[in-house]
Amino acid sequence: MEFFKTQSNSKFFQYSISLSMIAASCIACYYSVDVIGYQVVALILLLVVSVLAMLFDILPVLVTAFLSALSWNFFFIPPTFTFHIGTTEDALIFFMYFVIALINAVLTFKIRDVEKKAREKEEREKSLKLYNTMLNSLSHELKTPISTIIGAIDTIKENASKLSEFNKSELYTEIEIAGFRLNRQVENLLSMSRLEAGVLKPKMDWCDINELIFSVIKDHKEDARDHQICFEPFENLPLIKIDRGLTEQIIHNILLNAIQHTAPGTIIEIRAQHQNGVFRLVLSDNGKGFPEQEIQSVFRKFYRLPNSTTGGTGLGLSIAKGFAEALNGSIHLENLPTGGAKFTIDIPSQASSISDIENE
Numbered sequence: 001m002e003f004f005k006t007q008s009n010s011k012f013f014q015y016s017i018s019l020s021m022i023a024a025s026c027i028a029c030y031y032s033v034d035v036i037g038y039q040v041v042a043l044i045l046l047l048v049v050s051v052l053a054m055l056f057d058i059l060p061v062l063v064t065a066f067l068s069a070l071s072w073n074f075f076f077i078p079p080t081f082t083f084h085i086g087t088t089e090d091a092l093i094f095f096m097y098f099v100i101a102l103i104n105a106v107l108t109f110k111i112r113d114v115e116k117k118a119r120e121k122e123e124r125e126k127s128l129k130l131y132n133t134m135l136n137s138l139s140h141e142l143k144t145p146i147s148t149i150i151g152a153i154d155t156i157k158e159n160a161s162k163l164s165e166f167n168k169s170e171l172y173t174e175i176e177i178a179g180f181r182l183n184r185q186v187e188n189l190l191s192m193s194r195l196e197a198g199v200l201k202p203k204m205d206w207c208d209i210n211e212l213i214f215s216v217i218k219d220h221k222e223d224a225r226d227h228q229i230c231f232e233p234f235e236n237l238p239l240i241k242i243d244r245g246l247t248e249q250i251i252h253n254i255l256l257n258a259i260q261h262t263a264p265g266t267i268i269e270i271r272a273q274h275q276n277g278v279f280r281l282v283l284s285d286n287g288k289g290f291p292e293q294e295i296q297s298v299f300r301k302f303y304r305l306p307n308s309t310t311g312g313t314g315l316g317l318s319i320a321k322g323f324a325e326a327l328n329g330s331i332h333l334e335n336l337p338t339g340g341a342k343f344t345i346d347i348p349s350q351a352s353s354i355s356d357i358e359n360e
Helices: 002-007 009-032 038-055 058-074 088-158 165-197 211-218 244-260 316-326 354-359
Strands: 205-207 228-230 237-240 267-275 278-285 330-335 340-349 350-352
Touching: 002 228, 009 038, 009 058, 038 058, 038 088, 038 211, 058 088, 088 165, 205 244, 211 244, 211 267, 237 244, 244 278, 244 316, 244 340, 316 330, 316 340
Parallel strands: 228 267
Antiparallel strands: 205 237, 237 350, 267 278, 278 340, 330 340
């Protein structure tokens, strides 16, 4: 079916296939007409016309319907091999076949056309909704840090002589935080573009997972001022061959989601292990968790929980899922019985020791 759809723009292809199917049907029916009867042949030819009407444009189908009627008359209606019709009953049947074949072709094409327009309308509505969601998210997520940066710079410029070093330092810190936030959103947009373009090519190399996790936690030190992030490095965790950049982004986006969507004072726990050729990373918290009916939707692009008041574009978790799948891995989300959410990331990977790496 897909082959026919991909070739449907070629008129020559459509005419060739249409005529070939009618010819093949006529040949098959010719050798079995004594068994099935020439009236049944008409039904078979009508079925072929109907199938072609579901695949091709209206003009090739109308030509096929016309030729099928002539073929039925010439090869099957007595007397055969002439266009003369012997009885009034057969003439009426032939006329009805001809009309039904044409109507069938036209109506089927019309139905296809209506369905196509309905699908296009639905796709436009979805695209518009997604576009509006993206603009609403970005208008806040990009405008807020930009406004912070501009406001801080204006304050420094206009009150340079009046500000103490402590006040200047605070303003510089605000600019730095806003800059990091702005960069984070741009990185998310670029990452989503890479995912949709299908240009992600993991670069596998040996990585110290403990060091990687500590690095991500350090980057979120300012964001997590009101949270407690717990990570006890597993001393026996071997070096793992993995794409460091993609893995870092996965941890980064899930950790940031936990920070943004849990109350101050929440404890976020990170655990890592490697077993049976699979690197497993678990991030859990003791917050409220996710509404059960929303768990299947949280990885959708630009999706945000209903009544969500915190910031975010709704890209973080979808990017994390996309990066995990690019590494042939998976992400699973569940609510903990004691409260809170638990993300489990499984990525197939090779583990090694220092001596093995040196031998490479």
